[in-house]
Structures are given as C-alpha cells and as structure tokens.
Amino acid sequence: MLKPEISSVIAASNTKDSLRRRLRLGERFIESWIFLAGLFAIIILVGIIAILIKEGLPIFTYSSPWQFLFGTKWYPTSEPPTFGILPFFLSTLMITLIATAAAVPIGVGCAAYLAEVAPPRIRETVKPIIELLAGVPSVMMGFIGLMLLSPLVRSIFHLNTGLCGLTAAIMLSLMSLPIIVSVSEDALHAVPKEFKEASYALGATKWETIRHVCIPAALSGIGAAIMLGVGRAIGETMTVLMVAGGALAVPLSPTDPMTTMTSAIASGIGNAVRGGLQYQALFAIGLILFIMTLAVNLIADKVLERQKRKFAR
Secondary structure (H helix, E strand, C coil): CCCHHHHHHHHHHHHHHHHHHHHHHHHHHHHHHHHHHHHHHHHHHHHHHHHHHHHHHHHHHCCCHHHHHHCCCEECCCCCCEECCHHHHHHHHHHHHHHHHHHHHHHHHHHHHHHHHCCHHHHHHHHHHHHHHCCCCHHHHHHHHHHHHHHHHHHHHCCCCCCCHHHHHHHHHHHHHHHHHHHHHHHHHCCCHHHHHHHHHCCCCHHHHHHHHHHHHCHHHHHHHHHHHHHHHHHCCHHHHHHCECCCCCCCCCCCCECCHHHHHHHHHHHCCCCCHHHHHHHHHHHHHHHHHHHHHHHHHHHHHHHHHHHHC
C-alpha cells in the first residue's frame, strides 16, 4: 500500500496533467477560432475584389482606360454617355490630404498628452468621451457641417457657398480624430516603462522622452492609427455628399465645390440600370478606390518597416 505522501504526489501530478490537457484544448480552440476568422476575412476580401472586377471591368470595352481615368466629363445619361472620373479622383485626393494633414498632428499630439502628460483622472474622463465621438453617425456630422461650419467657411473666405472641399475636409478631419487619438494613445501607453526611465536617467526632459523614445517605440501603432484615419477619410460618403458641394468640374482650389469618388457612387447608383454602362462605371470607380486604399496601406507598411529598422539600430 502506498504511503500518504506518495499518494498526494501522484494525485497532484494527475491534476497538473489534467490541467495541462485542458489548457492545450483551450489553446487549440482559440487558435482554430483565430484561423477561421482570418480565413473568413480573406474569403470576404477575395469576394469583394471578384465582384468589383466582374461588374467594373466591362466598362473599359466601351470607354478606354485613359479616357475613363483622365477624362473630365461625366455625363452618364447623355447620348452617347461619357465617363471621365478625373474630377472625382482629384476631389478625393485633395480632401483626403487636407483632412489627414489636419488630423494627424492634432491626433498624435492629443494621444501623447493623454498617455504621458495628463493626470489619470483627466485621462480616464477624456478617453471615453473621445471614443464615443467615433460612434457619432456620419449623417449627424453632415448636419453639423451643413448648419455650423459651412456658413463660417463662406464668411471667412468670402465665397458664394460654404459647401466646398475645405468644409468636407474639416469635417473628415474631425471624424478621423477619435480613431487616431484612441489607437495612438493605446500604442503610446504600451511603451515599456524601462524605456522612459532610461531616457530620464540620461537627463532627457519629458518632451525629449516623448519625441525621441515614446513616439518611435510606438510608431507601428501610431502608423496603424493614421491608416485607420486615412481609410475613414477616403471611404466616408454621407458627410462628403452633404457638404462638399457636388460639382462635377475639376477642382482648382480647396474652396471649390467638389464630388468625391464615394459620393459619386452613392448619388449615382440609385439611378443606374443594373448591368448598364453607368452601373459598370460606378463599380469601376469602386475598384479604383479599392486599389487606392490598398496602395496607401502597402506604402505605409513599407515606411513603417523602414522606420522600425532605423530605430532598431
């Protein structure tokens, strides 16, 4: 008969083995779930690409790619129809660049303040409010731009109308800010304390530590935040449709009325005959918009990878 001590050791060993088996099963279940979620996302992405290509590419049998991309006239109901998306492309590019240039410095600065400077009470109060702002419907932001910002822009710049690209860019920067601030603050907050303590030990000030240690260490997270903000600016539809002015001409200034690629799709898809030329042209715009977004993300990924190697030396 086994001694009580040996029995207890065997029982403890059996308990540990049982716990390890349960943990392994749990880990395998989580790994399988993550794999399936990733596979599902890839399948959806491939499906979107396939639909855009199937519905959008046939327009190039009617209109050449050069005429479609660089044409300045969009008359889908004329005889014969004319499809040129250069005004939409330039409007999208101009509004996105202005919105990004305004939102990124302010957003990263606010994130640095909340993560490194603000007292805990202020951080715990302000952070949830910023995250709530990200959930405001775009149509409400459009109403705010229409009623408040548009008259202000018109009076400041002495315009005939305040519905222009500048108004849309300001509204898009406000809509991108909550995403940039929230994600960047999380990235900065995750920087190890040892990095900051080492910087302070070398005599660096708080500003120098934030600039030369915290931001470079959190660069990948900040880059992801910027990409999410840029994606929000490029893909936003309702706000731009309400406040950008809706002009079909090539914009020469940010204060000109504009129509972006997303608003062109939203305003035209309801009148397009399924399978018709206008329908195919709108899907082609969606395909080009998808390629633009993919290119921005690939370029940002390369830049961030280069910066990581630079700061890892």
